[in-house]
Amino acid sequence: MRTFDEALRELAAMAGADAQPAHDDEHVRWTLYEASLPDPERRGVLQDALRGEANAPLVSAVVTKALELVPDGERRQWVDLLPPGPLRDFARVRATELGIWESLAAGERPVDGPAEIDAWSRWLQLRIAEQLDSVRLLEELSQAGATKRIRRSARERLRLLRAS
Known part of the structure; x- marks a missing residue:
């Protein structure tokens, strides 16, 4: 060393x-x-x-x-x-x-549901909301994300995924 x-x-x-x-x-x-x-x-x-x-x-x-x-x-x-x-x-x-x-x-x-998502940091939730293509996770985050920004980002990503 x-x-x-x-x-x-x-x-x-x-x-x-x-x-x-x-x-x-x-x-x-x-x-x-x-x-x-x-x-x-x-x-x-x-x-x-x-x-x-x-x-x-x-x-x-x-x-x-x-x-x-x-x-x-x-x-x-x-x-x-x-x-x-x-x-x-x-x-x-x-x-x-x-x-x-x-x-x-x-x-x-797999994700074990809302309790697991709630345990994730805001950083991880936001990263998922902005970058992941999982409709199930984005739907969950759009409803129960820890912050308005996370929920809004998840809704926007869902909209983009559904439009493509």
Whole structure:
């Protein structure tokens, strides 16, 4: 495992950037971390950097973004980069809901009804309302979504699906 400084230097070298500005400025580190996420070759180095990163909100932002990009089986290791507490709890829920989202989008998962939908976060409900083509779920969300925005988005998506 690399130290924070070693990982940061390696990430900077991989990106063709200077490590010193990244070391001194969290905004530069965010840019470096964000640029590293899409590249599976850099993710191990990135994880080492995040283990030494002192800025917890920055780590949380990177982890949350990583959860969208990595396969389901790798999400736990990203969540575990966060210290126990609210940031990790949030990331754990997001990782779980991304798994739900992916299985729904692939048509691989049935929904157990309104009680299950009520347990989903507003983020997941809105994502489904805006992106999924399941008439059954959209009808449910159009009636019982957690917010007006979710209900309106589900109704609009249903309208578009029925018009096509």
